[in-house]
Amino acid sequence: MSTHDTEINRDATRLLRLEGVSVTKVKDDGAGGSTVYVVTSEDSARACPSCGVFATRLKDYRTTAPRHLSCGGRPVSIRWRKARWHCTEVACARGSFTEAIPQVPARMRTTAALREAAGAAVVDGGRTVVQAGRDLGLSWPIVQHCFEHYAAEVLPEDPPVTEAIGIDETRRGKPVWKQDPDTEKWELVADAWHIGFVDAIGGRGLFGQVEGRNAASVADWLSAQPTAWRERICYVAIDLCSTFRAAIHRALPHARVVVDCFHIVQLAQRHLADLRRRLTWKQHGRRARKGDSIYTVRKLLRRNNEDLTDKQRDLLKAELESMGTYGKQIYAAWQGKELLRDLLGLAVTRRHVTPDPSAISTARHRFFAHVADHAHLPELVTLAETVEQWWDGIETYLTTGITNAASEGNNRLIKLEARNAFGFRNRANQRLRSRCATTRRSRREAHPH
Ligand SMILES: [Zn+2]
Structure with missing residues (x-):
């Protein structure tokens, strides 16, 4: 391959978002899509995963078809011809291995670009897992996994510093009543509430949610946050709720309560x-x-x-x-x-x-x-x-002039998110999706694409 060809090839892989391989051929697949043939171009792909030494003894080749994003509005099928190598290091227990690149790690059947797109569609794009799966041709469990992975990358681990937070509660779904067959009395068996902690003045959305309605759940969440973050909070906006007030006095003794x-x-x-x-x-x-x-x-x-x-x-x-x-x-x-x-x-x-x-x-x-x-x-x-x-x-x-209006705004977004998902079965999943939905705008402002 000439230097000029190499340049074109680099552009082609950049366009495809498939770093680490070179395009050798693009064919029309006869069904409105393209079949793209690639070979490994990254030297480090032949590093043995066990000992790290670059292998030199070729075993054979095999072709895999990792799922990938469409390109230019056309579905793309990748055919990656990758080598299998013998590891000849004396001290290494591994006999042979197949090439792997960061875009397609070993045993992955989807490319990193596709998985990232699936995660971003849910976290940043506000699509449901079902919709994103349909758009990208992926199954529900894979998109869910991509979503969780992507959310963990983009959501801040610690809540951003703020001077004022708001706390309030929202009901998760409808209360469920059940009749006791012996006493014939109706009992409330499920009445889950989520307590939300939001940025009251900075518009950075939901910092976290916990299940429950009591002072302990509020105090526990607050106490679990980094000391530096807690110390910076001067105000906590709440409704007329003495349970929350007690929890704030306990967990943030220096902060002042603001009544909405x-x-x-x-x-x-x-x-x-x-x-x-x-x-x-x-x-x-x-x-x-x-x-x-x-x-x-x-x-x-x-x-x-x-x-x-x-x-x-x-x-x-x-x-x-x-x-x-x-x-x-x-x-x-x-x-x-x-x-x-x-x-x-x-x-x-x-x-x-x-x-x-x-x-x-x-x-x-x-x-x-x-x-x-x-x-x-x-x-x-x-x-x-x-x-x-x-x-x-x-x-x-x-x-x-601090209010708890941010909580109300977030609650609307949370309800909308739940409605789009036709309700959530898994509460941890609901909390994660709620955090993504309420922080979307501020994250976009912080990292405009
Ligand atoms: Zn080795």
């Missing part, structure tokens, strides 16, 4: 709805129906003050006042919810811009004073107690 205030507003809405239903029963002895004042304004009660027109605000007040005492109490509860929203609305929207502390204490005082004036409304009192219990976390939210 979206959940506080939700809680306020729920308490208001409870109170409205309770007082409607007291007033009418039944549920509200068309024609009742409370029926007219029940949708307005759910709205935020700033979303009401002046006319609607007047209507809300007038209708509730026309109901008498109970109506006035419902109105007071609505005001309480709005005062709490005023307080939460003081949160910084951009980080590192500290809100006025006196504004926070004024708004907080107004809310608690309003509740004190209406201490006969248990729903309002319970809400105020929750705010009091979680005040540290609420205040940290107000001054940092």
Whole structure:
């Protein structure tokens, strides 16, 4: 082969992504694909796998057909003529061996390029194992193996350093009930939850997931992470979950808990709805129906003050006042919810811009004073107690603006991933796939191809 031919050959193997072999011939296979004949070009292929000495005594040749990627939109069948060598080293126990190159190690029936493509299709491309297998002509177990291998290569072993993490739980699949044949009682036999740990501010997705719903599972995962990573965490965003709070105090004693205030507003809405239903029963002895004042304004009660027109605000007040005492109490509860929203609305929207502390204490005082004036409304009192219990976390939210929104976003991706896979049987597999799905974007940004 001339130098020029060698150059062309190198380009051909580069195009095929088959380093270590040289193309000798390409034939049309008569079925829309190409048959590519190659021979070994890498000298190290004749190194004995046992002793490492280059063999010189040829035994014979054999041709193998490792599966490979298609090229230029056409399926490619490889025919690799490879040598078998005698190892003549006296001290070596091996009699003979067949050539191997990194692209096709011994006994592999697929090329590394094909296996990598299969792994990347699932991890980076978001394809399911079934789809990737269909696209590349590989079986499910092989693609699954490639996926696990590729994920281990590209996912960081330790979570990336961040100042704030978010923790929350998602249900894995549907709860399963079973009837005990003896007692005829229904029992919950499977109700698996995954607790997810996410990057709350950097958008780097899911750091990890554990099964369970208790403080121990959270503390165990956190404690298992590298000390340097744990020390850098200043904030942990959670919902109103005292189990998680206890676990954080135990595993990350220096970190501050941030309460996701979206959940506080939700809680306020729920308490208001409870109170409205309770007082409607007291007033009418039944549920509200068309024609009742409370029926007219029940949708307005759910709205935020700033979303009401002046006319609607007047209507809300007038209708509730026309109901008498109970109506006035419902109105007071609505005001309480709005005062709490005023307080939460003081949160910084951009980080590192500290809100006025006196504004926070004024708004907080107004809310608690309003509740004190209406201490006969248990729903309002319970809400105020929750705010009091979680005040540290609420205040940290107000001054940092950190939320657990990243967890919610990831949960959507995780559910989508589960739906695409028609549910997961294997939970470890589900966790790995979830991590790949939620870190996809940040990995792409870090290593753009
Ligand atoms: Zn040897």
